[in-house]
Amino acid sequence: MAKAEVDSAQHNNNRLGNHSSKNMHRRHTTLREKGRRQAIRGPAYMFNEKGTSLTPEEERFLDSAEYGNIPVVRKMLEESKTLNFNCVDYMGQNALQLAVGNEHLEVTELLLKKENLARVGDALLLAISKGYVRIVEAILSHPAFAQGQRLALSPLEQELRDDDFYAYDEDGTRFSHDITPIILAAHCQEYEIVHILLLKGARIERPHDYFCKCNECIDKQRKDSFSHSRSRMNAYKGLASAAYLSLSSEDPVLTALELSNELARLANIETEFKNLIEFHMETKS
Incomplete structure (x- = not known):
């Protein structure tokens, strides 16, 4: 009976390992394909005339979102039957990103009411990076965050969902693919x-x-050791930030000391952590 339990446990471990390996392979394959598409498109697209691939209606819609023209945005969203509200401008940004980037709360709220809205994750990261608290609250009220699962996943992990929550192969995503919303907020000391x-x-x-x-x-280190190291750095930098330490720990001082000891040990193993120790010491002071 004991042998059967051991065999069963080994079988489950092998199955989980295979599943994890398949997910990692799929993730890297998708990134390679998207990288090829971006390379084929090249940087020249940034210098094309605005609107070359947009209809006049879409141009007007994006301009209205960018400049906070609430009546026009509302009318187009409610009345137009042909409008693609996920269209992007020559810089690869959609209406939601333009509205958030220019701190237009009312326009953001109008867009968030639309089903199948793309790049909600990008918009959240953008709002966090700029410190737009009210817009962050509005975006977090979106149904995508109802269960809180989206907040725990980085853009790279979200990719397996095969949706448009993040713009993986466009310039619309300006943050590291391993950054989660709370890591970014901690980095920005918000x-x-x-x-x-x-x-x-x-x-x-x-x-x-x-x-x-x-x-x-093992898969992360073998496939992309640089990205693996960067994700570790970003996580520890978030953990070491004053904003996160003070709000997440019952004893921030003790947590800071423990983290300092851990970072000192890591600095002897991973040399890139030496700069992070300096950052952590500045945070504590």
Whole structure:
């Protein structure tokens, strides 16, 4: 009976390992394909005349979103039968990103009411980076965040959903693919936004040990060691930020000391962590 249980456990571990490997392979294959598309398109598209691939209606819609023309945006969303509200301008930004980037809360709220709205994740990261608290709250009220699952996943992890939550192969995504909303808020020292995200259940997961031999870590190190190291750096930088330490820990001082010791140990293993120690010491002071 004991042998059967051991065999069953080994079978489950193998199955989970195979599933993880398949997901990682699929993720990297998709990124390669999107990279090829971007390379084929090249940088020249940035210098094309605005609207070369847009209809006059779409041009007017994007301009209205960018400049906060609420009546026009509302009328077009409610009355137009041909409008593609996910269309993008020559810089690869859609109406939601333009509205958020220019701090137009009312326009953002109008767009968020539309079903199948693309790049909601990009808009959230953009609002966090600019410290637009009210817009962050509006975006977090979107149904995509109802269960809180989207907040725990980075753009790279969201990719497996095969939707348009993030613009993986466009310039619309200006943040590292391993950045989650709360990591970005912590990096930007946005206390109020960090607090909002913590109330939503978002947390920064501590990276695995450097010598971890789980399937996920092995795959990441083998496929792209640079991205793996960068994701660890971004996570620890978020954990070490004053905003996250003060709001997520019952004893921020003790947590800071423990984190400092851990970073000092990592600096002897991963040299890139030496700069992070300096950042952490500045944060504590």
